[in-house]
Amino acid sequence: MRIRTAGTTRCESQQILPCACTGNRALVNGQGRPRCFKEQGQYISVGRCDFHHQAGGLPLRMNIGDSAAMLVLQLSCIKPIKADLTPQGNTMTLQFATLSHIPLQSGAHCQQPRALSLDDPAQVVMTDFHQVRPITTFPETLIEDALEKMKTKGVRLLLVIGEDSSVIGLITATDIQGEKPIQLVRDTGTPHSQLTVVMLMTPLCDIKVLSMTAVGNARIGHILTTLRQLERQHTLVVDVDKDSGKQSIRGLFSSSQISKQLGMEVGEVMTAAHSLAEIQQELA
16 A cells, blocks of 8 residues: 655654653654644654554544645554555555454344434535545536546536636536537537537536535435425535635535435425425424
8 A cells, every 4th residue: 555645755764653642642753743642552653754553443544734644544453453664755655464354144234324314414415525526527528528427427416627626617417418408509500419518517606505504504304495496406515714705615415315315216305305394384
């Protein structure tokens, strides 16, 4: 496994430091720079790159800061595992011992996710771009290529980004497979094979979004009612910077994805959400 350090940081030294935790604080890489961990363990310091190795915990995750790369190893294991690190310029190679493993018993059943309801928190069904990389396309991309990308990635919406990587619109599978291309070919005489994303996408000025603040207090039923009101199959969610007021796209809601998680067809879900809204209005 190879992990590349941030910027031009080079691995200049390698040393094993015992955990110097005092409460939840530890001194790392001999430079007196504090890092805070709840668990005690062992630190492997390579230049400005700090590694934490502990027995037991969550799967591997990595956090990269602006000035250094930091790898947090939280490996579920029965006995301590040794991590051998070999610096190679800006690249570090880590080799790990094999985890303990046992035979699968007969009669084992697959665990199933908990059934969701319209009253569950909305964030449960949100595609969070902190966890999932958004799928994007460019305005000059042919719509046939954009549709193929949707099929390959298993999505029905692509964010359209401009030259500065900012979002300038969005395009859905419905935009490409619906009446829009037919009407455009008829009106402009452009061959269907030459239609591009920019010709069919929903531009930035027509996109309605939800704030993460509102979503944090919302239920699934609220999201579906909003989608119904907007007459959309998707809606984006944005974080808003408190100081500058600038927006950054945090995630999205998809009616088809919500229906899968609820175990209901889209039409049934939308009807149920509408009924929930009517009940809430009557009770208000």
